Amino acid sequence: MSKLGTFTIHTTDGKARRASLVTARGVLETPVFMPVGTAATVKSLAPWELHDAGAQIILGNTYHLYLRPGDERIARLGGLHQFMDWDKPILTDSGGFQVFSLAALRQIEPEGVSFQSHIDGSRHFFSPEKVISIQNNLGSDIMMVLDECVPYGADYDYTAKSLKLTTEWAKRSRIAYPKGSGNQLMFGIVQGGFYADLRQQSAEELKEIDFDGFALGGLSVGESTEEMYEMLATSAPFLPEHMPRYLMGVGKPEDILEGVANGIDMFDCVLPTRNARNGTLYTWQGKVNIKRAEFADDDSPLDPNCTCPCCQRFSRAYLRHLYIGRELLSYRLNTIHNVHFFLDLMTRTRQAIEQGEFNTFKTEMATRLSAPYER
RNA sequence: GGAGGGGUUCCCGAGUGGCCAAAGGGAACAGACUGUAAAUCUGUCGUCGUAUGACUUCGGAGGUUCAAAUCCUCCCCCCUCCA
Numbered sequence: 001m002s003k004l005g006t007f008t009i010h011t012t013d014g015k016a017r018r019a020s021l022v023t024a025r026g027v028l029e030t031p032v033f034m035p036v037g038t039a040a041t042v043k044s045l046a047p048w049e050l051h052d053a054g055a056q057i058i059l060g061n062t063y064h065l066y067l068r069p070g071d072e073r074i075a076r077l078g079g080l081h082q083f084m085d086w087d088k089p090i091l092t093d094s095g096g097f098q099v100f101s102l103a104a105l106r107q108i109e110p111e112g113v114s115f116q117s118h119i120d121g122s123r124h125f126f127s128p129e130k131v132i133s134i135q136n137n138l139g140s141d142i143m144m145v146l147d148e149c150v151p152y153g154a155d156y157d158y159t160a161k162s163l164k165l166t167t168e169w170a171k172r173s174r175i176a177y178p179k180g181s182g183n184q185l186m187f188g189i190v191q192g193g194f195y196a197d198l199r200q201q202s203a204e205e206l207k208e209i210d211f212d213g214f215a216l217g218g219l220s221v222g223e224s225t226e227e228m229y230e231m232l233a234t235s236a237p238f239l240p241e242h243m244p245r246y247l248m249g250v251g252k253p254e255d256i257l258e259g260v261a262n263g264i265d266m267f268d269c270v271l272p273t274r275n276a277r278n279g280t281l282y283t284w285q286g287k288v289n290i291k292r293a294e295f296a297d298d299d300s301p302l303d304p305n306c307t308c309p310c311c312q313r314f315s316r317a318y319l320r321h322l323y324i325g326r327e328l329l330s331y332r333l334n335t336i337h338n339v340h341f342f343l344d345l346m347t348r349t350r351q352a353i354e355q356g357e358f359n360t361f362k363t364e365m366a367t368r369l370s371a372p373y374e375r
Numbered sequence: 376g377g378a379g380g381g382g383u384u385c386c387c388g389a390g391u392g393g394c395c396a397a398a399g400g401g402a403a404c405a406g407a408c409u410g411u412a413a414a415u416c417u418g419u420c421g422u423c424g425u426a427u428g429a430c431u432u433c434g435g436a437g438g439u440u441c442a443a444a445u446c447c448u449c450c451c452c453c454c455u456c457c458a
Contacts, residue, residue: 034410036410036411038410038411039411043411043414044414059410061410061411064411064412091410093410094410096410097410097411098410098411098412100410101410101411101412102412105412117412118412119412144410147410149410189410215410217410218410219409219410220409220410221409222409228409246410247410248409248410249409249410250409250410251409252409255409268409268410269409269410270408270409270410270411270413271408271409273411274408274409274411274413274414274415275408276414277413277414277415278407278408278413278414278415278416280407280408289405289406291404291405292404292405293403293404293405326414328414330414331414
């Protein structure tokens, strides 16, 4: 039995790595995609459906769970895993992204962030220590440190100042929960906006801290794909090679593959679940908007090459009907499919790396998946 | 038979002389969504490939007026109540 936090690289193919990470609730086979379950639920899915789709780990959110139902309540109820009946690993995000996305409701101070609840407007305060304490209560397997996700377009001065704070908070987070003091891992988050030197500085400073993994934050915040890929390519090499690397909030299938090509091991994104609820479904022939009129009489499965229960049993015509009618089953079936698709993509990615064919795989997939659906 | 109400662009429904191709909603047709304030948002929605442009629309036919979905006359149809 490997030691908690052990990260083993099995194969490399270019910069792409096929590795594994030991967590308290099992070993993650990477590259891995983590479906997002912000409020202790991957929206519309039951845990067994997630399990059947092949999820190894899911994401939860500190900010949301603190506000509702409350981290102390979750602790009393046996922790997040027991609460939601998910016994595989959970990574909890710190609320750093909400500092960014709920900008109108918050104020950043050296000590932490004061903010108003998006639910009822009540006032709260997050310090790095508080956020770790919340994640202790939740009992996640991987904790993220509180950071400031800098908005796209922030100038150099702002970004540099923000980074200083983020680094300071990272140090305080590790002090609040020293390595080995429990069975939770802790990842630091590289910021620095779209300035290469700040990215490098951020990574260097975080390396001094004894984290179990490193995340790239502050990407996919409104920049162009080209800019994101460029920042990804410049930032990834700054991260320690023999540690887990996590690209936060990314992304589209082709973005994930780009991440893998740059040596990223972990990904999360709301896209498969949100898009499912909004009628966009992923197939190996490209994206499909299931509401389109052309599917009204289409008796074929959504994707004949997909093994998910949705594609095994239902026609496009039925899926379209459910979506158009806003039937509850629509959200569930669509989400089952999209999550299955993303996880399947990762399985194929791992296989491709093992076989030393990742580049070919990526090139083929990227062209196919980014293309709009053609019959 | 009598009294009253009403027919508006695919549907519901506002509009009662010019600012009306006509509010609003729905439907329809497209698009977006990247560490989830999202089962959300955006666009199009009479015709003319585009248009500050032209043309055709507000039950039907006539009429008044510089100008009519809006006023007048007749006709057709629908609803309610009384007989």
